[in-house]
Amino acid sequence: MSQFALLGNPNTGKTSLFNHLTGSYAYVGNWSGVTIEKKVGKLRHQTDLLVDLPGIYSLNPLSKDEEVVTEFLLTDEFEKILNIVDASQLKRNLQLTIQLIEFGKPLIVGLNMVDVAQSRGIQINEKKLSDILGVRVVPIIARTGKGCDLLTKELTSDTRKKSPGTPTFKVDYGFLEEIIEQMSELFPDDVNLNKRWMAVQYLEGNKRVISYVSQHMPNTALLEQIKQEVEEELVKRGYAHSLRQFIYHMRDKNITHLLEQTTIVTSSTKTTTTDMIDRVVTNKFLGLPIFLFFMYVVFMLTFDWLGTPLSDVLDGFMSGPLTTWTENGLHVIGASKFIKDLVLNGIIAGVGGVLVFVPQIFIMFFLISFLEDSGYMARVAMVMDRIMESIGLNGKAFIPMIIGFGCNVPGIMAARTIEQPKERLLTILLTPLMSCSARLPVYALFVGAFFVNHRALVVLSLYVLGIVVAMVMARIFSFLFLKKEKSVFVIELPPYRVPQALTLWRSTWEKGKGFIRKAGTFIFAGSVLIWLLTYAGPHGWNVEMDDSFLAFIGGVLAPIFEPLGFGTWQAAASLLTGFLAKEVVVSTMNIIYHAPDTASLTGVLSTQYSALSALSFMSFILLYIPCLATVATIRKETASKKWTYVSVIYSLVIAYIISLVIYQIGGLFF
Amino acid sequence: MNLTDLQQGKTAVVSDVTKLNDIVKQRLIDMGLVEGQEICLKCAMPFGGPVMVEVCGQCLSLRRKEASRIGVS
Numbered sequence A: 001m002s003q004f005a006l007l008g009n010p011n012t013g014k015t016s017l018f019n020h021l022t023g024s025y026a027y028v029g030n031w032s033g034v035t036i037e038k039k040v041g042k043l044r045h046q047t048d049l050l051v052d053l054p055g056i057y058s059l060n061p062l063s064k065d066e067e068v069v070t071e072f073l074l075t076d077e078f079e080k081i082l083n084i085v086d087a088s089q090l091k092r093n094l095q096l097t098i099q100l101i102e103f104g105k106p107l108i109v110g111l112n113m114v115d116v117a118q119s120r121g122i123q124i125n126e127k128k129l130s131d132i133l134g135v136r137v138v139p140i141i142a143r144t145g146k147g148c149d150l151l152t153k154e155l156t157s158d159t160r161k162k163s164p165g166t167p168t169f170k171v172d173y174g175f176l177e178e179i180i181e182q183m184s185e186l187f188p189d190d191v192n193l194n195k196r197w198m199a200v201q202y203l204e205g206n207k208r209v210i211s212y213v214s215q216h217m218p219n220t221a222l223l224e225q226i227k228q229e230v231e232e233e234l235v236k237r238g239y240a241h242s243l244r245q246f247i248y249h250m251r252d253k254n255i256t257h258l259l260e261q262t263t264i265v266t267s268s269t270k271t272t273t274t275d276m277i278d279r280v281v282t283n284k285f286l287g288l289p290i291f292l293f294f295m296y297v298v299f300m301l302t303f304d305w306l307g308t309p310l311s312d313v314l315d316g317f318m319s320g321p322l323t324t325w326t327e328n329g330l331h332v333i334g335a336s337k338f339i340k341d342l343v344l345n346g347i348i349a350g351v352g353g354v355l356v357f358v359p360q361i362f363i364m365f366f367l368i369s370f371l372e373d374s375g376y377m378a379r380v381a382m383v384m385d386r387i388m389e390s391i392g393l394n395g396k397a398f399i400p401m402i403i404g405f406g407c408n409v410p411g412i413m414a415a416r417t418i419e420q421p422k423e424r425l426l427t428i429l430l431t432p433l434m435s436c437s438a439r440l441p442v443y444a445l446f447v448g449a450f451f452v453n454h455r456a457l458v459v460l461s462l463y464v465l466g467i468v469v470a471m472v473m474a475r476i477f478s479f480l481f482l483k484k485e486k487s488v489f490v491i492e493l494p495p496y497r498v499p500q501a502l503t504l505w506r507s508t509w510e511k512g513k514g515f516i517r518k519a520g521t522f523i524f525a526g527s528v529l530i531w532l533l534t535y536a537g538p539h540g541w542n543v544e545m546d547d548s549f550l551a552f553i554g555g556v557l558a559p560i561f562e563p564l565g566f567g568t569w570q571a572a573a574s575l576l577t578g579f580l581a582k583e584v585v586v587s588t589m590n591i592i593y594h595a596p597d598t599a600s601l602t603g604v605l606s607t608q609y610s611a612l613s614a615l616s617f618m619s620f621i622l623l624y625i626p627c628l629a630t631v632a633t634i635r636k637e638t639a640s641k642k643w644t645y646v647s648v649i650y651s652l653v654i655a656y657i658i659s660l661v662i663y664q665i666g667g668l669f670f
Numbered sequence B: 001m002n003l004t005d006l007q008q009g010k011t012a013v014v015s016d017v018t019k020l021n022d023i024v025k026q027r028l029i030d031m032g033l034v035e036g037q038e039i040c041l042k043c044a045m046p047f048g049g050p051v052m053v054e055v056c057g058q059c060l061s062l063r064r065k066e067a068s069r070i071g072v073s
């Protein structure tokens, strides 16, 4: 069994290929920085493993996702590198290929996007390219799977022979060669990395390699001195401004020469579809309005036009036929009253009450997947950059936030691509304020009871409330602790692509699956627990709800929420359980209020809440605490207990203040 | 002349990237925006927002402040 590593520039189709070769459904999208962690899969019909990695431009990492790759190269075991290059961007992609060749491991080049290259009039003689580089070059189209079989064959065939895949191409760094030689001899013998590669990376200023070297060598003063001297010499002779530039330039010269021999460009100057779409979508005046309109359509489709009718149908089924069948079934098998109650009032009420929202959540995920795979995502980042800059962030931070509307967990992970550590931290802290799909059921329930005529408007304003609070908090946080760091923004805008139906469906399903899985785990367990807590009380089993343990626990906390307008034990109990997952709030209420379906639940609710306290409650749900899974992700991504506490505490405080303001100020008017 | 002086839709050749902030510089070089490359200013966002440029058939976006530090001729 051997392990192969997929490496290449961002957005060149590595993950698409990975999915094809391993039969997985990893996250694909049309912007740079989709993959942010290492992922291992087993090659189809083989025992060998393939590792998908984040995209990188060079081996010197700037952001967290790029660090993952350099770390992998330095510390992990693997036999071969599969370098994916974008055939339509060869010049730029080969910069990385050269660094990988220097790394010295056997290497195969997957020449991807040959369809795109062809449509741009670029013809590549892959035979010649292969001869010059001294590696196998396999043209593929990762999107359709063309050429993938050949690639698998190449990949797995000759691992056992005497490394015929080891490349022969070598860049002559001219006057640096002598220095490289000299440094290579200084490196200790116990490191099993290619010394020439290490020397070049050291000279280029690769921070990770420099720290690696200093871990293995007691004294690097001499190396530092050599590097400094040669850099001064370079500048003095007027070759370049810096070592890095010089090395880049030498590689570039080789690449240009290589391309002259291998590619023919029959340049076409016709305007592409991407150009045409961009003329409208990134128009100076229309850019922002178009984005807002797009978000409005997403919202309305999810919540109003399509989602709600579908959910109603599902609700009808759950509360009608499903409940009757289950009741009959339980009767036939002679279940005890306890089991009947547990299943009907606990599980069906709790889990079913959440599952009815599956259509809405899938619609939202579908639209987000569309946004991701079309190429519009990067444009949104650009359009939003000016606004984000004014709150101390950059446009790239908007991508995690949009993803956060689906689910906060991948949103927070996506912040890895942000270069500046403090901007990244800020993005992680703010993403939970984006109203994720799990909060939607709670809103739907309450607007159904209190704002029947203004459903969409009320829910939309909650989404906006989340965004506004995030912006204010960004200002406050950046004032408090981010003053010095400079914000940077550079992003690539990929060509638009029509998303493939299969990919779209897969990524929708991969996201939506989480929701259904949660229903089977957290929400199921939560429902059973809550039902038990309502069934049992200090004075025995099968007690009145108001004498149950749950009423007791909720009652202790209830007075805290009195000023916010929902000081009942029921509200307090559901908030407490909502930390597990926000949908559990709905399950809890379904169980507590003993409602057979959503319609009757909304009826009961209107006796317990007023319109104003409902609004205050929904705002509180939106803001009060990131759910358990999100807190765990924040802990992992920030690697800091302190910031995890900060994220929990500040959101509780903000939620309390906002709800207080809504209820108290609103009370003056209504 | 710097990049922001360029008229929308016009092309020039990059002549100087040394004045850029380090991180931005490395990113732009990685993306192929280097001295001697042709560059086309595609559009600029309002209120001093970022600009969109095309280099080697690839569109990039960067802030106007940074764009003004890129010399072109």
Ligand SMILES: Nc1nc2c(ncn2[C@@H]2O[C@H](COP(=O)(O)OP(=O)(O)OP(=O)(O)O)[C@@H](O)[C@H]2O)c(=O)[nH]1
Residues within 6 Å of the ligand: A009, A010, A011, A012, A013, A014, A015, A016, A017, A027, A028, A029, A030, A031, A032, A033, A034, A035, A036, A053, A054, A055, A056, A112, A113, A114, A115, A116, A140, A141, A142, A143, A144, A373, A497
């Ligand atoms: N036309 C065309 N599009 C492709 C091809 N391969 C991949 N794509 C598309 O390119 C986009 C990026 O694909 P990914 O597989 O996510 O790229 P990646 O290299 O994993 O990207 P990062 O994880 O961001 O580094 C997707 O929209 C794919 O559908 C291809 O051969 N031809």
Ligand SMILES: [Mg+2]
Residues within 6 Å of the ligand: A014, A015, A016, A027, A028, A034, A035, A053, A054, A055
């Ligand atoms: Mg990927």
